[in-house]
Amino acid sequence: MVTRKSPQELAVMAAAGRVLADVHQVLAEAVRPGLATAELDRLAEAEIRRRGGLPAFKGLYGYPHTIMTSVNDRIVHGLPGPRTLRAGDVLSIDTGVLLEDHYTDAACTWIVGGPEAAPPAVRDLVDATRRALWAGIAQLRVGGRIGDVSAAIAAVGDAGGYGVVADHDGNELGGHGIGRRLHEDPMVRNRGRAGRGLRLRPGLVFAIEPMFTLGGTGWRTLADGWTVVSADGSLAAHWEHTVAVAEDGPRVLTALPGEAAATA
Numbered sequence: 323m324v325t326r327k328s329p330q331e332l333a334v335m336a337a338a339g340r341v342l343a344d345v346h347q348v349l350a351e352a353v354r355p356g357l358a359t360a361e362l363d364r365l366a367e368a369e370i371r372r373r374g375g376l377p378a379f380k381g382l383y384g385y386p387h388t389i390m391t392s393v394n395d396r397i398v399h400g401l402p403g404p405r406t407l408r409a410g411d412v413l414s415i416d417t418g419v420l421l422e423d424h425y426t427d428a429a430c431t432w433i434v435g436g437p438e439a440a441p442p443a444v445r446d447l448v449d450a451t452r453r454a455l456w457a458g459i460a461q462l463r464v465g466g467r468i469g470d471v472s473a474a475i476a477a478v479g480d481a482g483g484y485g486v487v488a489d490h491d492g493n494e495l496g497g498h499g500i501g502r503r504l505h506e507d508p509m510v511r512n513r514g515r516a517g518r519g520l521r522l523r524p525g526l527v528f529a530i531e532p533m534f535t536l537g538g539t540g541w542r543t544l545a546d547g548w549t550v551v552s553a554d555g556s557l558a559a560h561w562e563h564t565v566a567v568a569e570d571g572p573r574v575l576t577a578l579p580g581e582a583a584a585t586a
Contacts (some may be wrong), residue, residue: 324499324507326525331424331501332566332573335527338421339564339575341373342428345417347579349389355409355431359391363402365433366417378418378504385548389417390429392549397487397533397541397558398495399548409435412444414560418504425504427529428515428576429562444557447484447536451559454478454532458497458510459565461529462572466522471497472514475532479512485535485556488513495541495550497531500564522567527575531562 327335347361348369367377367388377388392400392414393407400414407413416429431441452580454475461470479486487495488511497510506519513534520526537556543549552558566573574581 324520324526325501326523326581327501327527327566328525330525332525334422334424335426335501335564335566336575338375338405338419338424338426339577341370341375341421342417342419342426342576343578344373345369345419345439346415346430346576348430350432352431353407353413353434355435356406357552358404358406359393359402360404362391363389370419375419375421378420378427390561391415391417392558395552395555397535397550397552398457398560399550401546401548407434409439410444412440412448412557412559414558416560416562423502425500425502425505426564426576427500427562428564429531429560430578431561436566443536446482446551447534447557448559450478450482451532451534452561454534455530455561455563458530458532459563459572459574462522462528462565462567464522464524464567464569467517468508468510468520469514469518470516470521471514471528471530472511472519476513479532479534485537485539485552486513487533487535487539487541487558490540490553495533497529497562500527500529505564524569526567527564529562531560532561533558560570
């Protein structure tokens with residue numbers, strides 16, 4: 323069921339979004355060669371709790387960690403552990419915050435050691451995936467359709483020649499509604515037709531999350547039951563924000579420092 327959020331609920335989600343944005347900033351500053359992804363997990367949990375939130379992922383659906391760390395050909399849902407990061411690795415960090423029974427969800431992709439540690443094609447992949455996120459966000463306007471978001475995301479990926487991760491072998495990866503549950507209806511696909519799907523109204527909140535690869539669109543899940551990797555071994559990037567539909571345009575509840583919280 324698709325639910326619209328009240329002003330009070332949106333205020334709580336905005337507070338949770340600010341916590342999540344702060345934590346992502348701390349994690350971004352901590353990423354460096356030689357660091358184990360488990361250390362990032364411990365840091366994220368401590369920072370979320372210090373700010374009054376709860377780790378949204380930990381224990382949900384049986385997931386054992388606070389963050390998901392997807393490195394190189396890992397598209398999403400990678401498990402943190404003893405693996406140490408190397409310069410040039412493509413690292414996606416996905417995590418969420420639960421505050422007063424409301425969820426927010428966001429993901430960022432960083433090149434370990436800084437953008438200069440990777441070749442131009444890799445830097446372009448990360449940048450294009452982030453641009454697709456904002457292209458999708460820009461379509462979250464009253465009166466539009468959820469298909470407008472999907473079409474905008476895919477258009478950026480197609481223009482760059484990237485693999486747009488959407489559906490594969492009858493399974494789908496993409497964004498979703500969010501609120502009192504981490505995953506609510508509807509699913510927000512990363513490929514779709516403009517003018518189709520749910521009509522957008524004030525109070526709807528979505529997690530928008532494009533995933534692109536340098537190769538094909540196929541994927542498989544590893545034996546751990548969580549980690550999704552590109553079928554052809556190509557590098558992947560993943561960006562995500564929690565965004566509310568408002569009368570005056572999209573409101574990005576998890577905007578990072580330097581990003582616009584509102585899209586006029």
